[in-house]
């Protein structure tokens with residue numbers, strides 16, 4: 001923030017920060033057992049940074065939960081561990097592989113790991129008795145997310161009812177839930193991809209290296225550049241080659257594409273995004289491509 | 305760069321979502337994959353033109369029915385401002401969602417179909433925007449392409465609305481003739497309406513002066529959370545975290561903690577790991593006091609010479625949102641700033657007729673989407689200001705204790 005405020009106006013980034021911090025404190029004060037869903041991606045890292053600010057100099061008063069698909073990028077897991085260690089947090093890992101092994105979710109060979117995260121996540125929330133789960137979703141990401149409240153109510157089946165959301169007035173959040181239900185909380189609702197990058201730049205926030213330009217062996221599938229990996233065997237006609245790329249989102253590596261880019265600093269990334277003609281999900285997320293309402297359907301079931 | 309939040313309003317099909325789509329498209333805030341998806345859907349539905357409303361109507365049922373059900377939040381920026389748009393539904397059944405979108409808006413954008421003029425729903429929304437004290441209002445007379453861009457028709461609607469608006473609290477009103485579908489006067493001035501000499505909608509949004517809308521007179525700090533690290537490094541640290549709701553706080557200020565009435569001085573104001581020399585709305589900070597007072601969530605820090613009212617009797621305008629009507633003797637929960645208390649509906653003074661602004665004093669209940677003046681008695685005192693003075697300390701929500709659902713929005717009367 002700048003040193004003087006002749007007209008007492010906050011910059012839009014400071015305003016977003018202040019509103020998000022308000023949400024964190026509200027949840028910590030009103031919910032018995034919150035948890036922060038932490039993927040190790042840029043949005044959840046910004047979330048964690050805001051939580052750090054909200055309670056400083058005290059520690060963040062809740063644990064973090066990661067849903068491990070087994071197909072996560074190693075660079076992302078490394079970054080996750082570093083954040084958790086620095087802030088001294090408890091990390092709960094909900095593993096899709098363990099969920100398959102114990103029959104919590106069924107691997108029928110056709111369902112993606114991304115989709116199996118839903119059952120794994122809901123199971124972990126229930127097991128641990130979490131009453132509120134912070135997610136890094138932003139309304140600018142996708143048209144179903146654009147409709148969601150900051151406090152998004154989930155029934156005892158973990159489901160979202162988009163046609164019947166609670167009114168949400170001013171910044172007076174209603175955290176009432178019945179036993180067995182939980183609330184998803186989206187403190188970054190009003191941030192855009194560009195806001196996130198400006199904030200990462202301003203705060204010098206440590207994020208996984210794969211967001212920056214690097215050399216990688218990739219192949220094309222469905223118009224996306226996917227990373228070569230043992231989890232992602234090449235199909236007939238596909239060939240891998242080395243390209244200069246970076247990731248705009250990070251998720252399950254079998255579904256998350258990268259973009260060709262030479263942007264190797266946050267400032268270069270900001271310049272690149274400012275002129276981008278595709279949304280970050282449109283460019284790089286196979287999970288949104290199945291149908292027009294793919295995100296809405298997954299969200300209803302309990303997705304992040 | 306600063307921020308402007310605006311919300312659309314107006315009746316079903318008056319073109320709110322189309323306008324937002326147009327605004328986003330013409331200011332280059334739409335990505336190729338988003339436009340391609342909308343073009344494909346329009347084509348497959350057999351439309352003659354690309355339905356820009358599909359850019360914001362993101363839910364499956366909205367697309368099926370061609371209406372907006374819940375608020376869509378959209379974002380775009382021009383070199384001078386970032387905009388947060390709440391595109392709200394026009395359908396009366398979803399008024400609660402319109403109120404949701406409008407409650408945080410700096411500006412309300414009311415659309416009217418030039419062919420039909422003002423409807424009951426446009427009036428209801430104007431009344432709500434006025435009650436919510438949205439400080440700026442734009443009346444966009446839309447579908448001018450369907451009335452041959454007629455100045456006469458525009459003037460007629462403008463007159464009708466201005467007459468209605470004199471009975472409301474609307475500090476700043478602009479009226480703009482547009483075609484959301486064709487883009488006239490949305491981003492650039494239209495050549496089809498040479499008789500109009502005002503600015504385009506976007507130009508207006510970029511330049512509307514919002515700096516003076518905040519309450520900088522009354523220092524108000526609702527305590528949200530007590531920060532006590534209990535660590536070796538910060539053994540004695542005790543800070544009161546919250547978001548400034550009004551006025552300016554500085555280290556050294558003499559303050560009073562309510563409702564206890566005890567006083568202390570501000571020892572320091574922390575913003576994360578830095579100390580700041582002043583805090584004002586909407587900053588989220590942590591205030592340290594020089595005295596060990598008993599302060600907890602729900603208390604409020606103010607200046608001794610300028611305090612909110614400490615009261616258990618609340619007189620407010622209420623927008624009711626539940627299909628179970630509000631009635632005298634009913635018990636509810638009130639959430640006001642960081643305090644949630646039980647309350648009893650003592651009286652329902654009147655129901656407001658949104659068409660005529662007539663006050664119906666005979667009514668025994670407030671139905672869904674109705675607005676009325678209500679008196680509540682709360683179990684514990686609240687620390688309140690009139691809503692006209694402060695949109696934070698003057699506002700509350702009503703919660704049904706059994707269902708947990710938000711059933712009303714309240715604005716405290718002067």
Ligand SMILES: Nc1nc2c(ncn2[C@@H]2O[C@H](COP(=O)(O)OP(=O)(O)OP(=O)(O)O)[C@@H](O)[C@H]2O)c(=O)[nH]1
Nearest residue numbers: 316317318319320321322371372394447483484485
């Ligand atoms: N000719 C013409 N048609 C328009 C204009 N603006 C909107 N329409 C059409 O009016 C219809 C309704 O538009 P919407 O944008 O969905 O209306 P809305 O106000 O968002 O409706 P709700 O959200 O359901 O309240 C659509 O068929 C639009 O294409 C305009 O300026 N001119």
Ligand SMILES: [Mg+2]
Nearest residue numbers: 320321371372
């Ligand atoms: Mg609409």
